[in-house]
Amino acid sequence: MSGDRIPLAGVIGSPIAHSRSPLLHGHWLKTYGLPGHYIPMDVPAARLEETLRLLPQIGFVGVNITIPHKERVMEIADVVSDRATLIGAANTLTFRENGTIYADNTDGYGFIENLRQNAPGWRADAGPAVVLGAGGASRAVITSLLEAGVPKLYLSNRTRTRAEALRDDFGQRVHVIDWVHAGNVLEEANTVVNTSSLGMVGKPELRVPLDGLRPGTLVTDIVYTPLETRLLRIGRELGCTCVDGLGMLLHQAVPGFERWFGKRPVVDQATRDAVL
């Protein structure tokens, strides 16, 4: 934190009006009675760098970064964490006392913490994972699943070449499956994750055949509007352990809040209620 100033943080994206992060950080600041403000900022790409250089000078201790700037900030930051480098994108910047910008990616951390909290019996290394989708969110999920010890990871995406590019980056535990055959590997899965935007309000449903899901398989979705997607509903009906995607959003915010405001926040039902 910078001297006796009230610490400021926020989220930068464009558009930014729908971001839940101000509700989340505002809730934690209030819950813990901490001085500080968290502000949404709509910044176009052309103004991103100058904004990031200016913010520390007016009391900002860090910012979250969202669409469309998560890749671009990697070039602007002075120091980039290994995790952000592996994912190829950053979502959490810290402005250090020495004037440098430190970029990190906490999406994979948020993904795993959500599962640890809501499915305590789940173990990544107990069997293969199936990951649907190969966009930016998929990179974070794959990174964290491999790090958590998944022995084999089937990756399926409508555009196969995008999945192949991820396999080339992540190595031999990743196996690409055609989108039309994704349903065939579900019965082998210990973990199933939708990282695509399918199933989100305003988007088509995820139509992968799900009858291969076995009871006890961990099924999760990064989509959280609605909280129960078709994948999670059918998974629940088939006896799977289902975890919704809201917790990933909440947990990915924890490291930033702790760094900026000096308190590690707890993710609980009140936190969920604050952003819904």
Ligand code: ATR
């Ligand atoms: P993010 O960075 O949030 O992951 P993204 O990079 O746009 O967003 O990726 C969105 C994912 O949803 C991709 O896997 C995309 O598949 P493509 O690579 O084929 O585009 C997937 N997706 C979006 N709409 C889809 C649709 N109608 N059918 C199948 N997959 C879809």
